[in-house]
Amino acid sequence: MNKAFTKEDEGPQADRLDDLPQSPxxxxxxxxxxxxxxxxxxxxxxxxxxxxxxxxxxxxxxxxxxxxxxxxxxxxxxxxxVDPAAQDADAVAFGASVTVLDDEDRQTEWRIVGEDEADPAQHRIAPFSPLAQALMGARVGDVVDWRKPGGVAELKIVAIRYST
Structure with missing residues (x-):
């Protein structure tokens, strides 16, 4: 049969769409x-x-x-x-709000949240992001290296806070 007369040309069959990919x-x-x-x-x-x-x-x-x-x-x-309030308050871990000071003395607060909650524009980052990876385990007073596409930024940990 000529392909011009097959069902394939009626547009996508929308009975079931492919699943959205789950994060690894x-x-x-x-x-x-x-x-x-x-x-x-x-x-x-x-x-x-x-x-x-x-x-x-x-x-x-x-x-x-x-x-x-x-x-x-x-x-x-x-x-x-993960209940952020149950984390060790002295070190950065999942659920932490971390205040950092960059090399230009700008202070910024980042919160490490779940992937579905992450929104870098709102300073909420996923735990596997490069910034969160740089912060994880750090304590107040530590300086960490945040590897960004434009180079490495040094960030000093000023405060760590956990809340629900």
Whole structure:
């Protein structure tokens, strides 16, 4: 049969979209991060429930919601909750808010959070990011080297704080 008359030309079949990739890193989460993931899952279930079952127009949105639900269920199932308040207050670890001083005497605070919570623009970084890796294990007064694409920045640890 001529390829022009096959179903392949009707556009993508949206019964089931490919799964979104899961991160290869351990899924450490703060208590707030786990609550957010669970809320996102409830929201996507609600979105899915609101879509008509027999509508051709809802086929792609249904497939997207189902894909997102599978992704979020995977993130939640792989979650490793870590209570920041239970960490050693003297050293930088997951959940820490770390105040650093750079070589131009600028003070910045970074918080090490789960991958799903990370937002570098808001100074929330994932534990496997280069900055978090440089900070991990450091104590107040230590100087760490943050390897960035533009070179190495020295950061002095000024304060370490843990909160929930």
């Amino acid at each position: 890193h351990p899924n450490y989460v703060t208590p707030a991060g786990l609550v957010r993931l669970q809320q996102q899952l409830r929201d996507r279930h609600a979105d899915l429930s609101a879509l008509p079952r027999d509508s051709l127009a809802a086929k792609v949105p249904r497939a997207m919601a189902e894909r997102d639900i599978r992704f979020l269920e995977g993130r939640i199932n792989r979650a490793i909750p």
